[in-house]
Amino acid sequence: MSEEILAPLEGKVVKLNISIGDKVEEDQEAFVIEAMKMETEVYVPCDGTVESVMVKEGDEVEEDAVMAVISCE
Amino acid sequence: MGFLFQHSGLFYITPQIAVMWLIGFVLIYLAIAKDYEPLLLLPIGFGIVLANLPLTHLMQPDEGLIWRFYHYGIQWEIIPPLIFLGLGVLTDFGPIIARPSLIFLGAGAQAGVYLTFFAAMAFGFNLNEAATIGIIGGADGPTTIFLASALAPHMLGACAVAAYSYMALVPVIQPPVMKLLTTKKERLIKMKKSRKVSRLEKLLFPIISTVVILIMIPEAAPLFSMLMLGNLFKESKVVERLASSAKNELMNILTIFLGISIGATMNAEVFLNPKVILVFILGLVAFIVSTGAGIILAKVMNLFVKDKINPLIGAAGVSAVPMAARVVHKVGSEEDKKNYLLMFAMGPNVAGVIGTVIAAGIFLTLLK
Numbered sequence: 001m002s003e004e005i006l007a008p009l010e011g012k013v014v015k016l017n018i019s020i021g022d023k024v025e026e027d028q029e030a031f032v033i034e035a036m037k038m039e040t041e042v043y044v045p046c047d048g049t050v051e052s053v054m055v056k057e058g059d060e061v062e063e064d065a066v067m068a069v070i071s072c073e
Numbered sequence: 074m075g076f077l078f079q080h081s082g083l084f085y086i087t088p089q090i091a092v093m094w095l096i097g098f099v100l101i102y103l104a105i106a107k108d109y110e111p112l113l114l115l116p117i118g119f120g121i122v123l124a125n126l127p128l129t130h131l132m133q134p135d136e137g138l139i140w141r142f143y144h145y146g147i148q149w150e151i152i153p154p155l156i157f158l159g160l161g162v163l164t165d166f167g168p169i170i171a172r173p174s175l176i177f178l179g180a181g182a183q184a185g186v187y188l189t190f191f192a193a194m195a196f197g198f199n200l201n202e203a204a205t206i207g208i209i210g211g212a213d214g215p216t217t218i219f220l221a222s223a224l225a226p227h228m229l230g231a232c233a234v235a236a237y238s239y240m241a242l243v244p245v246i247q248p249p250v251m252k253l254l255t256t257k258k259e260r261l262i263k264m265k266k267s268r269k270v271s272r273l274e275k276l277l278f279p280i281i282s283t284v285v286i287l288i289m290i291p292e293a294a295p296l297f298s299m300l301m302l303g304n305l306f307k308e309s310k311v312v313e314r315l316a317s318s319a320k321n322e323l324m325n326i327l328t329i330f331l332g333i334s335i336g337a338t339m340n341a342e343v344f345l346n347p348k349v350i351l352v353f354i355l356g357l358v359a360f361i362v363s364t365g366a367g368i369i370l371a372k373v374m375n376l377f378v379k380d381k382i383n384p385l386i387g388a389a390g391v392s393a394v395p396m397a398a399r400v401v402h403k404v405g406s407e408e409d410k411k412n413y414l415l416m417f418a419m420g421p422n423v424a425g426v427i428g429t430v431i432a433a434g435i436f437l438t439l440l441k
Contacts, residue, residue, distance in 0.1 A: 008413030027410050036395045036415070040402070043410045063416060064266070 003045045005068040007061040011035025016057045022050045024070060031055075031067055046072035085127030089341035096344075097121035097336070100234070109241040113214065113332050117234060120336020132337050143334035147222050147229070152331050153215035154299040159324035160215075160426070161279070161303020162316045164394070168420035170274050171267035174374065175386075179424025181370035182390025183432045185210030185363025189355050190436075196351055201225045204436040206352055209236045210359025211429030212243070212393040218335065219296055220433045224440055230339035231349045235356035240393045246357070247388050247400050250364045255384050259372070260408045262383040264417050272308070279304040286431065292441065293434025300430065364388045367421060389418035392425030 015032035018024060024044045031042040051069040055061060100118030104111035123131055123139065131139040146152040169175055190207035198206060201224035208220050209232055217236040221229040239246065252260075279301035287294050306316040367387030375381050385405050389397040398418035405414040 009416045036399070038395075038399050040413070040415060041406075041410070042413075045411060 002051055002069050002071050003048075004066045005030055005042060005045065005070065007033060007063060007065045007067055008042060009033065009035050009040060010063045011040070011061065013055050013057055013059045013061060013067070014039065016053070016055065018044070018050050018053060018068065020050055020053055024048060024050055033061065042067070044070060046070060048072040080128070082127035082129070087341070089345050090125045090127070092345060093125040093339065093341045094122055096339075097125070103241075110237045112328050113237045113335075114234075114241070116329060116332025117237070117336035120333045121230075121339045122336075123333075124337040124340045132340070139333055139337040142330045143337060146327075146330045147218060147334050148226070150219060150222060150295060152327050152334075153219040153222075154295040156215040156324065156327050156331070157296050157430075158299040158303040159320045159327070160394075161300040161305075162307045162320040164300075164304055164307075164423050164426065165419070166278050166304065166423055167270045167275060168267065168416060169424050170270045170278055172420060174378070175382075175420035176424045176427075177374065178367050178371055178382075178387050178390045178421035179392070179426075179428040180390075180431075182363045182367035182387065182392075182421065182425050183211060183428045184366035185359040185361070185391075186429070186432050188362050189359035192358065193351075193355050196355070198348070198351075200440055202228055204440055205232050206355050207359060208232075208429065208433055208436070209239070209352075209356035210363045210391075211425070211432060212236065212240055212360065212363070212391045212397070213426060213429040214240070216296060216429050216433050218331070220436060223437060226338075227343055228352065230335055230344060231352045232356070233335045234339070235353050239356060239360045240396060243360075243391070243393050243396045244400050244403075246360055247364050247391070247397065248404050250361055251368060251385055251388050251401075251404050254365055254368045255372075257408060259384050260405060261412065262381050263409075263412055264383055264386075264414070265380040267417075267420075275308045276305070279308065282427075286427075286434075290431060290434040290438060292437035293430050296430045296433065297427075300426070360391065363391045367391065367425075383412070383414060383417065386414060386418040386421055390421040390425040390428070392422060392429050394422050394426060395419065397425075398422040 011033040014034045018030050028044040030044045033040045048070045051071045053068045055067045097118045100114045103109040104115040131137045186207045190203045193203035193206045205221045205225040283301040367390035368384045371382045371384040371387030385401045389401045391397045401418035402415040405412045
């Protein structure tokens with residue numbers, strides 16, 4: 001089953017650590033979003049493979065925007 | 074040469090003055106080297122040094138340069154409300170509109186304000202002074218300054234420095250209190266996503282809340298009206314130039330005048346007395362109690378609600394925006410990296426701003 005990585009808050013994607021096809025682990029750092037004078041790390045929700053990535057570095061995202069989809073083991 | 078020497082301030086330097094210089098230098102150091110609220114503490118620190126240079130007459134009533142900043146900006150109560158105009162532009166009340174019950178957390182965190190009010194009176198401060206010391210627990214610089222200049226101007230400097238110092242120290246002060254009052258299980262609570270807030274709701278909020286609050290507590294008008302006007306600028310989306318100016322240029326200009334003026338009120342006679350140490354101690358107590366009250370209230374609310382609240386966000390009722398919310402997020406992420414509490418914590422955080430202004434309005438109504 002797939003799990004979406006949603007943006008926990010509105011901000012700018014300043015770091016993107018995953019790409020399509022990557023094997024990832026739960027709690028691995030996937031993105032960093034900058035907002036409210038701090039950097040918020042967003043983590044991979046489950047062990048699996050990256051199915052798709054919807055954003056790139058520099059993009060502005062809204063709260064709850066789907067940033068990536070992970071296919072979980 | 075002799076003439077110049079005679080008119081210099083050299084012979085007027087006292088040990089007390091030297092101590093004040095030291096305090097000014099320490100604040101400047103903290104601002105620059107440790108990044109402690111530099112926007113305020115740097116000009117305040119320098120203002121303290123200026124206020125304690127003899128014969129400059131910078132704070133001479135009717136004549137001094139900095140006295141004029143202080144008189145027209147602070148005594149006339151202009152600067153703090155205008156800072157609130159900018160704050161309103163920067164604030165997103167969405168999290169509160171989505172889950173209004175979080176307003177209680179903002180209100181509950183004002184408990185530190187009231188408790189410290191009574192504690193200060195027990196220590197011998199009069200009503201006006203106690204109210205000004207209590208409002209430090211609201212963690213709101215402009216509100217503290219506004220109340221101090223109305224009720225206890227001689228305490229303005231001490232209370233302002235205490236307020237801004239503790240705001241800078243929120244990441245140090247709050248986490249121990251938060252961990253003491255919550256269980257690991259509570260810290261792991263993942264909150265349910267709030268509903269989406271419509272644009273219309275975000276437009277009606279500043280207008281309706283202004284009418285309602287100002288009818289109930291008219292004395293809160295200068296601060297509250299400016300806060301909500303700024304928010305209306307933001308949410309209307311049709312006055313971007315005004316909004317941008319309010320939150321950037323205007324805020325920066327006001328902060329310059331505010332910092333210098335506050336620092337310059339702190340001359341040796343006013344500041345170097347034992348009561349000031351009490352102010353700092355009581356201010357710290359106010360902060361800690363407010364943090365605790367917010368958390369405990371969240372735990373109490375959890376007994377009655379279906380969608381559990383992570384009690385940590387109660388600490389964000391202390392309206393150091395967004396510092397307290399950031400601290401809540403960090404403490405939560407220590408237990409579970411994927412628990413993104415930041416936006417949930419913003420609810421009580423912005424509610425706390427309203428709560429503190431209301432508390433100030435209540436004090437003004439009762440004591441002015």
